[in-house]
Amino acid sequence: KKQGKDQHAVFEPVMRESFQRHLEMEADLRRAVLRHEFQLRFQPIVRLRTGEISGLEALVRWQHPERGMIPPLDFIPLAEETGMIVPIGEWVLREACRQAASWNAQRGDEQPLSVSVNLSAVQLDRADLPDVVRSALTESGLPPHCLVIELTESLIVDHRPETLRRLQAIKALGVRLAIDDFGTGYSSLAYLRRFPVDIIKIDKSFVDDVGDVPAAAALTHGIIQLGQALQLSTVAEGIEDAGQLSELADGNCELGQGYYFAEPLTSDAMHALLFPGDVAT
Ligand code: C2E
Ligand code: MG
Ligand code: MG
Ligand code: MG
Numbered sequence: 480k481k482q483g484k485d486q487h488a489v490f491e492p493v494m495r496e497s498f499q500r501h502l503e504m505e506a507d508l509r510r511a512v513l514r515h516e517f518q519l520r521f522q523p524i525v526r527l528r529t530g531e532i533s534g535l536e537a538l539v540r541w542q543h544p545e546r547g548m549i550p551p552l553d554f555i556p557l558a559e560e561t562g563m564i565v566p567i568g569e570w571v572l573r574e575a576c577r578q579a580a581s582w583n584a585q586r587g588d589e590q591p592l593s594v595s596v597n598l599s600a601v602q603l604d605r606a607d608l609p610d611v612v613r614s615a616l617t618e619s620g621l622p623p624h625c626l627v628i629e630l631t632e633s634l635i636v637d638h639r640p641e642t643l644r645r646l647q648a649i650k651a652l653g654v655r656l657a658i659d660d661f662g663t664g665y666s667s668l669a670y671l672r673r674f675p676v677d678i679i680k681i682d683k684s685f686v687d688d689v690g691d692v693p694a695a696a697a698l699t700h701g702i703i704q705l706g707q708a709l710q711l712s713t714v715a716e717g718i719e720d721a722g723q724l725s726e727l728a729d730g731n732c733e734l735g736q737g738y739y740f741a742e743p744l745t746s747d748a749m750h751a752l753l754f755p756g757d758v759a760t
Contacts (some may be wrong), residue, residue, distance in 0.1 A: 505561055508554065509544065512566050516542050519574055520743030523752070524595065524714060526735045527728040534593035534627065536736060537575035538743045539567065559601045567604045569611055576619035576626060579747055583625070584755055595627040595657060600634045609648035616652065623653030625732065627678060630666025631655060635674055650675045657714070662702060671709060679706045681732070683717025690722040700730045707731070
């Protein structure tokens with residue numbers, strides 16, 4: 480009993496501290512929404528055969544006044560837990576559509592860029608999601624086929640019946656759906672028949688080893704062929720070197736993104752990449 484008490488004395492302050500931090504983070508997050516402390520980065524998605532930019536993935540960042548730039552994995556879970564992901568996610572969607580529409584207008588006759596936005600399961604729990612998507616498109620003037628909504632496998636596998644209906648309503652707008660981090664979730668492929676998916680994003684963990692681990696190469700090529708058989712586009716995530724690129728391009732992977740091409744860029748840096756010689760707006 481004495482030992483138990485000692486242990487208690489050791490753990491309690493640690494727990495209290497982490498609970499305290501959690502509460503502070505939550506308060507900070509609420510303030511961040513009111514004060515617009517979020518920013519987007521844009522990572523190019525490249526056509527592997529030609530190297531041309533076909534689209535962009537919008538990735539959120541939190542510019543915290545004291546703690547600096549916070550990456551999404553450090554605040555999205557809390558934002559989901561507290562429901563704050565709903566206003567944050569809506570802002571991401573509107574801002575991504577606005578920015579893509581503006582770049583497309585400036586590109587003129589060139590093939591329009593698509594923009595990909597990550598969606599949390601919590602956002603799909605809301606009945607108004609299709610309306611939110613529709614109004615982001617209407618407000619920005621972005622054509623629906625230029626918007627891609629990225630979902631994870633777990634979101635789709637653990638779905639409720641309403642989820643499928645909401646995704647179908649979003650699809651009916653003309654928006655495309657992508658499965659993010661493909662291959663890392665539940666190994667059930669059955670959902671590919673039930674869900675109106677357009678794009679498979681091959682997880683970085685496969686791409687990392689595609690050049691030197693035979694099993695990773697075999698799985699990657701298998702996923703690409705699965706995509707082709709189902710008439711889905713395939714995007715390889717996290718391409719970091721020329722060897723990975725040539726392995727994927729030779730294997731007929733259509734698209735890719737990764738530090739080899741560009742890191743997620745500020746909108747000014749993205750603008751400079753899209754319009755060399757132009758002054759940022
Ligand atoms: P994700 O959607 O799979 O995004 C790809 C992540 O891989 C991004 O991390 C990107 O910066 C990183 N990445 C891209 N290329 C490379 C590479 O070559 N090497 C390496 N090491 N990493 C690369 P980021 O921006 O930190 O985002 C992490 C995750 O946070 C995203 O994974 C996504 O699940 C989530 N996320 C980001 N923005 C949002 C958002 O607006 N809403 C929601 N719900 N989730 C978001
Ligand atoms: Mg993504
Ligand atoms: Mg991913
Ligand atoms: Mg990921």
